[in-house]
Amino acid sequence: MNLGQQLINGLVLGHAFALVAIGWTVLLGVARLVNFGHGQMYMLGAFVCWWAIAGLGLPYLVAIPVAMAAGILVGLVLQRVMLKATIEQNLVSIMIMTLGFGYVLHGGAALVFGSTGQILDTPLAQREIVFGDLWLSWQDVAIILVCIVEFALLKLVLDRTRVGRLVRMVAEDPKLAELAGVNIRNVYLGVFAFEGAAVALAGAMVGPRTPILTSMGFEEVIMTFVVVVLGGIGSVLGSYLAGIALGLFTALFGALVSPAYTTAAAFAVLIAVLVLRPGGLAAR
Amino acid sequence: MTAAKVPVLRVEGLGVSYGALTALDDVSWSVAAGELLGIIGPNGAGKSSCYDAVTAMAPHRGSVFLDGADVTAVPAHRLPERGLKRAFQQNAFFHELTVLDNMLAVMHEAAGTGLLASTLAPLRAARRRRAATADAVATLERFGVGAEYHHRMPTAIPYGTQRMLSVALAHGSSARALLLDEPGAGLGGADMERLVRLLRSLKDHGLALVVIEHHMDLIMAVADRIVVLDQGRCIASGTPREVQKDPAVLEAYLGRAA
Amino acid sequence: MNTTARVLALLVLGVAAFFAPGLAGGSSAVYSAAVLIAIFAVMSYGLDLVVSDLGEVSLAHTVFFAVGCYTTALLSTRVGAGGWTTLAASIAMALLFAAVLGLVTLRLREFVFSLVTYAIAVVAATVAQNWEFLGGSDGIRGIPVLELALPGFSLKAGNDRELWPIAFGLLVVTLYLVDRFRSSRLGSAAVMTHLNPRLAIVSGIDPQQVRLRVFLASAPITASAGWLYAYQRAYVSADVLDAYFLILMLTAVVLVGRRLLLGPVLATLLVLGQEKFLSLGGYADKIILGSVLIATLALFPKGLIGFVEPLRRLLRSGRGAASG
Amino acid sequence: MSPAAPVLEATGLRVAYGGNTALDLEALSLRPGEVLGVVGANGAGKSTLVNAIAGWSRGAPRVSGAVRLDGRDVSTLPPHQRARAGLLLVPEGKLVFGQMSVDENLTMPARIEASPGRHIYDREEVFGLFPRLRERRGHLGSQLSGGERQMLGIGRALMLGPRVLMLDEPSIGLAPRLVSAVLSTMRTLASSGLAILLVEQNVRAAIEVVDRLVLLERGRVVVEGPAAEMRDDPRIAEAYLGGGAD
């Protein structure tokens, strides 16, 4: 058993989880919205990126913004659809609506991109770093870096800036925020746009690690759900840590016991953690 | 004048702390049947915290006696069945239910039937509920919530009526001791008079009342005795006349203006 | 509306529903659809109590469904138990599981509650998938035909047409129980805990106890659906814990409206009806179902009932303003 | 009273919830430096009035009519823009962001630049008015006592540099001492040119500070006039002064 390599696997996986989750963290924190269409948005991001490269022949670095643009678009549509339910805070309806949103994205993507597996090939994905027994691809390195930068920026913005305070006010009481001169509509738009862009970015960054299928997304939704709740609703630092923890757990449990039971084990641990501290890791 | 009566509700050395902050410290008082005890004091003095302590809704020191029995250890949800009821400073309703259904809900002991019973004897359950509905309507009327509001949502009725509804919900089908937190807040004119009448009639029915109020006219008019809190401690107590003259009270609470 | 009228209306509706498959051509497709609708509706009512009344979104109800399926499969294949025995056992097991789950999730709310309950379902699926005693990944084959001994005669259900009366009966019993639950003390306690825990407490209600009891009331309902499903399919494997059933349940609960007696059964009817009779193939169906869900809930956040509410108001406008 | 042009004018304001009309008034105007008191029994439409002017409501009312701020029609503007324009409401009920500290509650995200006749308070000035808040500045809004929340609500409005400040029953839950303190604060604020619309039940206290008084009944103005003359108007007396005191 090669512990060093498993640690690398775990870290990369963890950052991938966190990267996929960041958009939902904000969404959950501000609009208290569970987005079960998240995984399909991830899928879409990956496929748009693939299409931009394979179809339009754009370089990877250009394809990413294209994917993010598409993500933003989807985010805005989602916001239009969800606004009412969001303000009414109707948890089940929201779950089902976003679920339905995922269906539509899945069906649509399958009809547009076809249902065969594709490889989202990037220059980074092929180049590898090997030292002795250990290896990882530059894509993995990129994932880690982008993830760290994105989380750092987000934390900075939310804690230190005007925008951050604005977002937190809307998160707590939209109606009251209006009286404080806050344009809640814009805030919601911004939050959904961020969710869309962030998850599309994740799709474009993490997608290359495996073949991509229009039917993927369910695993992503669940893992993201775990990350955001385990991290503590809306807590940025929390979901970063939760992501890493989940990644390392997956790798180490897989290494020491068996990957077959990793998910179950992870969820068992999750149950234990949340039953003991319902606030999640970030709870004071 | 009330010394003769045995207290229905008696608290001793109550204390509440939120982390470092001591919101309430070593406060004692008692209230007898048919008596109304007023609690006044500056904002943040610890009045509401005092209620939280009495009703076991906040971690606290000291002890609480109901009809002479020590109920300090009794959990919050077991106190109502012993007749100790309370209202909150902010209006609290079951928002998706109509005013009438709100009333029925808090009268569940009387209105409802056990799952088994209602399964085996649906008709009796229905009869029981019809009877309860009549009670609920009567109670609402008695607490000044007119029939025209019974089928509206609580937040869609005038604020004053909402206050009355809160009191009605707190009292439920019956009570021995009732704790009200600023029932007069935001009331005026007719509503204020209605409240005064209500409080008096509750007293006459032998209820032990505790009322937190900032509304001097109201409290002076209805209270038999008054306890004054400041920074979590009891700085004065006595009849309305007495406390009104108490210099400490004037200084800390009423201010020269009053 | 007054109770006798309501009872009569329901009675008529019931009779009509019972003969509906026959009137709708009576093909085996119609009957199998009818049976599945009944089964999945019953399955959903269990969840309905928790979601609509208690206000928590449990994602663990597939576990209760599976408990019903597996208990039935094991007892009928390994010890040749009969229909009533397996039903009783399914309910008993469900109560056991509900007690455990209830206690574990007692202090959890909202998202955390949902996630933890989902986690429980995942763990359960893994166990079912890998535990030989439960047939492992092969599942349990050869479940006998359902035979119910009733005073005087006995119902044998070799196919969906013969299964229909039983499924319908189960649905009727479920509806009655749900209705009784709602008018019981526990029912109103659940709603109070849901709408305003603090006020509920000072009204003499112990939220945690209520949550536990509602769980105990809801689990057997979902499990009894599993009981019938096992017979209907004659094969049980870990797939009964698939998200497929979970999503079906949730949809059934919200699509038509909350705390409506007939909500879930109507919703199940709509969803399965579309899937079975107006299916345009996997992807198109996904788009359709998705769009329907979004459109419905976007236009009527309270469910399709939001569409009839105005009408109801017109009818009720006689006495007092309608609740809105 | 300054002869200056009215800073706030509302004409033909009509508000209905579902079927029943909650407010219906011809005209109402307010000059800089003037304190206008709005009184009336519960359900008279006081909150509905100020909410309508602020273009805000927690319910879903149908509003019609014109609202002018400094002669500019703002009736089409959404609430947040009216607030930025200096038309500020301190609503009744929940006033604070419970998950934010007192400090955070006070420092507003919306940036407003001061202009003649428009003073933007800073935190120190607010703490000057309400010392209690300075003691609690680190606490979360949800940990404040009822009265402390009132102070915080008013403080926040002041920091948005109001041209017109509307307070919906600010004395609710305030200790008598604070009531007089807050009300006299209104005077001070007004003297700096601020126009104040004060919704009050506590007429006895209010009448001491307001220049003019409006009595609402079932959404309509029944009496209006200088406070001095209104003191012994029977309808006013009946509308409140009897309440509780006997």
Add this chain to the structure above:
Amino acid sequence: QPVKVGTIFPLSGGAGPQGQHLVQSIEAMAALINESGGVMGRKIEIVARDDESTPAVGVSRANELISAGVSVIIEGWNSPVTLAMQPVISRAGVLDITAISKADPILSGEGNPLAVRLNSSNSQDGAVIAAYIANRAKAKRVAFMTQNDAYGNGAQASIEGELKKLGHAYEKVAEEKFPFTQADFRVAITNVRAANPEVTVFINASEGLGMPAMIRQARQARLGGQVVAAVGTIAPSVIAVAGEAANGVVGADIYFPDVEPFASNPVNQRYIAKMQQMHKTTPDKFMALGAAALQVWAQAANELKTLDREAIAKRIRGGSFKDTILGEMNFAPNGQLATRHYIFTIKDRQMAVEK
């Protein structure tokens, strides 16, 4: 009026493309049969359904087809789905031919006493792979990466069973299980690699996702030793996704369009031509099996002049058929088609079959 033939395969999801190809192939075969007189003079009409690789869905699709009045249902990509559908179909008295699903319990008779299956069963496959490991690779250190379901576990079990039968002394240095939907195998592969096996057996039925992912990631991780893919898990569609990484992988299968005896078989040639003409594709094993299933059923029906389930099933089980696209087809009494396996190695993205 036409004879209705139902098909149930995953038309969406991880195995969706393969399922769609299968249906195309069956349609091509139907066309061929219809051109040569159809079934008892009636034309064949294909009614296709999507089981989404989900048992519950498969079951309700089966119910639909039954009431659509189909005379036979050709189904089965995922064993769990087949196992779930069998009792429903057989109780309805409809003939059920399993095309692909490999799990052994499918022929146990519990679900369907008249079961018929064309694809080689796990136990048959086991022998082939075992023989390769023992006699060709002479590997002592063997690792398994196994899809954790009725198919995968069965496949591994039978390989190990056969190895024991052969008395081949080997050490199972690693065993990693995963669900059908998994796509990231890095952790598992790292384990396998650290155990440095001489042979690693990949048992993964997700042609669209899992198998190609596994192959690519194994290459990236420089997994040592020989990679052997379970029988019939490598189709051209897999290689298309896996790309260069697939080179060197060893596998085995029972049909190749361009390999003897199939290449020179006129029936097969006609079928291939039809596929080219109708769908512009060369059939792979899966497609051929689907077509063969229909062909066998049609032959039996025409021969017996009946569509009766019992009769046809009896004819097929233990019977043999000439002039099919697979040449002569022989079925064991339990309904399993007898097949011959061909070992192949992937060389520059092509399956190079060993004579």
